[in-house]
Amino acid sequence: MALNVAAGTETLHAASFADSDAVQDLIVGVVHHIYTVLSTIVFTVSIGTAGDTFDLGIIGHDHHAGAGSNATTMIIAQVVAVAGQTFVFNDKFSMNGFGAAAYTEPLSTAAEGVTIAAQGGTLQRYVCEPLDGDVTLDMHVTYIDQNNA
Numbered sequence: 001m002a003l004n005v006a007a008g009t010e011t012l013h014a015a016s017f018a019d020s021d022a023v024q025d026l027i028v029g030v031v032h033h034i035y036t037v038l039s040t041i042v043f044t045v046s047i048g049t050a051g052d053t054f055d056l057g058i059i060g061h062d063h064h065a066g067a068g069s070n071a072t073t074m075i076i077a078q079v080v081a082v083a084g085q086t087f088v089f090n091d092k093f094s095m096n097g098f099g100a101a102a103y104t105e106p107l108s109t110a111a112e113g114v115t116i117a118a119q120g121g122t123l124q125r126y127v128c129e130p131l132d133g134d135v136t137l138d139m140h141v142t143y144i145d146q147n148n149a
Helices: 110-118
Strands: 010-020 024-028 035-046 054-059 072-080 084-088 091-098 126-128 136-147
Touching: 010 024, 024 035, 024 091, 024 136, 035 054, 035 126, 072 084, 110 126, 126 136
Parallel strands: none
Antiparallel strands: 010 136, 024 126, 035 084, 035 091, 035 136, 054 072, 054 126
């Protein structure tokens, strides 16, 4: 049976990524979608030196910084990578598929808040990024996709 992903649906998704040593998109937003991340599991395959790190973050519009801030990385977690160990991020959070339509930042009124829900801006992504060139990671993300198109 095919999965119904039409407007008005809510579906559970899981995605896995092996041997990543660069920025890896875990979720690529779609306009009028809301994503609720349930869990992100990151296994450190290898590191270069002790103290190497990786970030989990959302790349998207910064509602504080203003114009030209459509590719800002908002860090959710920064983790020291330890070879052979697993990091589990179980804190739930939601993100829009796209950012807000233009307004004058910072966000300060209910009317501006409505533009966030309308998602008339630019693409948002949930990413895992090794911050040191010798970090290699396996990742698995589980999330709910609410299609409000």
